[in-house]
Amino acid sequence: MDVQLRHLRMLVAVVDAGTFTDAAAMLGCSQAAVSRSIAALETTLGTRMLDRSTHHVLLTGPGSRVVAHARRILDEVAFLHRIADDSRTELRVGYAYAAMGKHTRRLQKTWAAAHPGVSLVFVHSNTPTGGLSEGIADVSVIRRPLADDRFETASIGIEYRYAAVDTDNALARRRSLRLADLARYTVAIDYRSGTTSLDLWPPDAQPVSTRGIDGVDEWLTLIAAGQAVGMTAEATANQNPRPGVAYRVVTDAPPIDVRLAWWKDDLPPLLDALVDMARQLYATAPPRAQRHRPPATARASATPGGGAER
Known part of the structure; x- marks a missing residue:
């Protein structure tokens, strides 16, 4: 299975929100959906992203590195969407x-x-x-x-x-x-x-x-x-x-x-x-x-x- 953008979004949301429950509320989905996405990401990459032993999830060492790259990837995707939106509202003339x-x-x-x-x-x-x-x-x-x-x-x-x-x-x-x-x-x-x-x-x-x-x-x-x-x-x-x-x-x-x-x-x-x-x-x-x-x-x-x- 390839890494999917929704998996990366779920990971970043859990890190930002602090818990699976709060991440689910932020994304407008169920807690189970968040858990499944994180599990799928960990399976795909072959390593644990989060330490679930506490009330607030913590990033593992690999998880810290992955989430940093995930943020950059999501930012680039958002930028691509902005370019597509601008193409409908702007006509750019180069010189x-x-x-x-x-x-x-x-x-x-x-x-x-x-x-x-x-x-x-x-x-x-x-x-x-x-x-x-x-x-x-x-x-x-x-x-x-x-x-x-x-x-x-x-x-x-x-x-x-x-x-x-x-x-x-x-x-x-x-x-x-x-x-x-x-x-x-x-x-x-x-x-x-x-x-x-x-x-x-x-x-x-x-x-x-x-x-x-x-x-x-x-x-x-x-x-x-x-x-x-x-x-x-x-x-x-x-x-x-x-x-x-x-x-x-x-x-x-x-x-x-x-x-x-x-x-x-x-x-x-x-x-x-x-x-x-x-x-x-x-x-x-x-x-x-x-x-x-x-x-x-x-x-x-x-x-x-x-x-x-x-």
């Missing part, structure tokens, strides 16, 4: 560097008015899938190719690329920059979840050096200290201001196709509503880089982020 930038707050407000029974919660996860693979997000905002057949994606809009430079750098005094301007410096690149790669620069005009980083905080800290420059999506510029860091649009860099992604075999609740609402926000509020609009060749080079078009 790596920025959620939806300037659209984030408006989306949350619009969503709350349209779907008061399901909260829209943004969660940060610096992973390639924005928390999908890790199970902390139901949907994620993706700004880089997602070549994984387990997921499906839908395009919701585009964002232009912005450079991030130290405010003491001469580049910060310019309204817009080009890729060649950044190539003269060390470029900080998050190879795991960022949107910048060396493929953005021509083979004969690569940056003088690169520095690998992990996450937006390390990226911003390096840039503010003048140890590197960076390039990112407009949403990062909008959502992550930092003293010492200036953001400037990069006019000859291809725009970024912003997508929502989800598990193919586990469609989140109200997915279509979220996709439609996000698309409307991106369509009605063009990127603030519009006055520095990249050339047509750059605009045409935006490619889908992988998965099926929706």
